[in-house]
Amino acid sequence: MDFAYSERVEELRSRLLNFFDDHIRPNDRLYHQQLAEAPDRWQPVPIVEELKPKARAAGLWNLFLPHSERGAGLSNLEYAPLAEIMGGVPWSSEVFNCSAPDTGNMETIDRYGTDAQKREWLDPLLEGEIRSCFAMTEPDVASSDATNIQTRIVRDGDHYVINGRKWWSSGAGDPRCAIFIVMGKTAPDSPDKYRQQSMVLVPRNTPGLTIKRMLPVFGFDDAPHGHAELLFEDVRVPAENILLGEGRGFEIAQGRLGPGRIHHCMRAIGLAERALELMCKRSLERRPFGKPLAEQGVIIERIAQSRILIDQARLLTLHAAWRMDTVGNKVARAEIAEIKVAAPQMACQVIDWAIQAHGGGGVTEDFPLAHFFKIARTLRIVDGPDEVHRFQLGRMELAKHKPPRAEASARAAE
Incomplete structure (x- = not known):
């Protein structure tokens, strides 16, 4: 086990630290000022949008996605010291298109999505054109055991129909959130409790999908990232929106x-x-x-x-x-x-x-x-x-x- 940083990681780490010294830390106070004074705290923060092109120009974009040609191709071990640097200023990850839940959602679509799904959703996520939400946890069951999930995903011809409630759904409050990855049960009676669940892609503007509220955390509204309570009422999506296949959730x-x-x-x-x-x-x-x-x-x-x-x-x-x-x-x-x-x-x-x-x-x-x-x-x-x-x-x-x-x-x- 050799944890010495490779030459490439050392170069990226140095470049990232310089970017922090030049652009992130000097603007930390401005970020919080802009967020506090914004009439709508869920809108993109101007300084973050201003810094994104600079991060891309510096080659500090999509640093995750191990073993993928679509990102920087860094392994988990190589990405670790870079993520640590970003963690020191919590809002900074978005500047480099490396913030949750988008990183996990991009990795999910990259690993399990079809070519069509990647073109429609992964590519614009990697470009930073849209953002995304991951909807797994539910308020009515002990979601620490994912087999408890009750949201139903029912096949109806060429579509799936989704009914259920979710909360702690990361990223839903961002107006740029265009796609939701939703976990629910397609086979609730399967004897294999680990094959009951599936995941589907649900576009934001799909009828029946409602953001009921954004959840405060310790009294903070947690904007502009935040977590939402969602309601799915007869939400209908094409069957090709399923990820990997039924029972693979x-x-x-x-x-x-x-x-x-x-x-x-x-x-x-x-x-x-x-x-x-x-x-x-x-x-x-x-x-x-x-x-x-x-x-x-x-x-x-x-x-x-x-x-x-x-x-x-x-x-x-x-x-x-x-x-x-x-x-x-x-x-x-x-x-x-x-x-x-x-x-x-x-x-x-x-x-x-x-x-x-x-x-x-x-x-x-x-x-x-x-x-x-x-x-x-x-x-x-x-x-x-x-x-x-x-x-x-x-x-x-x-x-x-x-x-x-x-x-x-x-x-x-x-």
């Missing part, structure tokens, strides 16, 4: 969520690095009880522990990315589960310590830490809650130590 979900999970973890590490930077600067500036905060023992301890936690999570993430690249997402599911638990928890802890170092300012919007904490805490739920990943990890670990069936049967007979 769970398979697609597993293929989509693996890279998505690790992308979240990469960005969470960048978020924690930024929080640590802010904590260090704050502790050097503030002088409680006659000496800098940085000289208080508890702060030094927390800064040191933050560095340990961040570096641990980074190495674990790189290992998971390496496993995904070498043995595939399915075989690497244990490593993906490990980092999906470890990285958001690490980020929550580091950000919490940074908030504490900022005192009352830490929970205001004068600093980005409250927003950072909202992102990190939400990550402990999205793409599977911590408890589900721990449960799967525990089962896999126990399986290593269970005796073979024959041996177990012989022992039982004795």
